[in-house]
Amino acid sequence: MPTEPYPVPAARHRVEQVVRRSRFITTVARAATADDARSFIGEVRAEYGDATHNCWAFAAGPPASTAAVGMSDDGEPHGTAGRPMLEALLHSGVGEIVAVVTRYFGGVKLGKGGLARAYAGGVIQALESLPLVRKVVRTPLLVTLDYAALEPFRRLAADHDARIEREEFAAAVTLHLAVPESDLQTFRTAVAGLTAGQARVEPAGEADARNDDPDTERGPENEDDPEDENDPQRR
Secondary structure, eight states: OOOSOEEEESSOEEEEEEETTEEEEEEEEEOSSHHHHHHHHHHHHHHTTTSSEEEEEEEOSSTTOOTTEEEEOTTSSTTSSHHHHHHHHHTTTOOSEEEEEEEEOOSOOOHHHHHHHHHHHHHHHHHHTOOEEEEOOEEEEEEEEOGGGHHHHHHHHHHTTOEEEEEEESSSEEEEEEEEGGGHHHHHHHHHHHTTTOSEEEEHHHHHHHHHOTTSSOOGGGTTOTTTTTOGGGO
């Protein structure tokens, strides 16, 4: 999984072109998962239920990733629609994307090469004007620190684009954060420098597991329990 930010569609986007009297309508959207893509495809097919074809392709992952892809020629000759569309998506540099090209047949056959160019061309045309946003891959962290360091820490978090999602106040302050994966080590180092190594920084999952363990804070009667480290149910 990439750690650097990457572009994804900011909104649904639609373009249209006419190729030798056939009308091609390309609709593009963001699809973070294959299920998102299939849901969107279903919506477009319902919208254009009277069309001759609703061909589609999706790449529901980072740019150029083939881990979650799909395509369909929807009745066009094999390999003339879905595959060219998918190739256009994979070479676009955009992640988490789905495209449906709707065709209303105009009476003139395009041939296999003409079909491939028309379907790929519709996707490329849509990509040229597609609004984008940057997706930042984030890691959940918990930071526990003294009250005196809270305000300086908030400024440091903002400088590192680390989102503070929740704050808990007790003997110390615990902050739930979403930190850019690409800046994770730099952020840890900065926190250590800010607090002279006194802050505790840990993955949220590890902290949650510790907090859910009834033996985290044990009384003297449990200190010599030989099963504490070996029982998988306690991990």
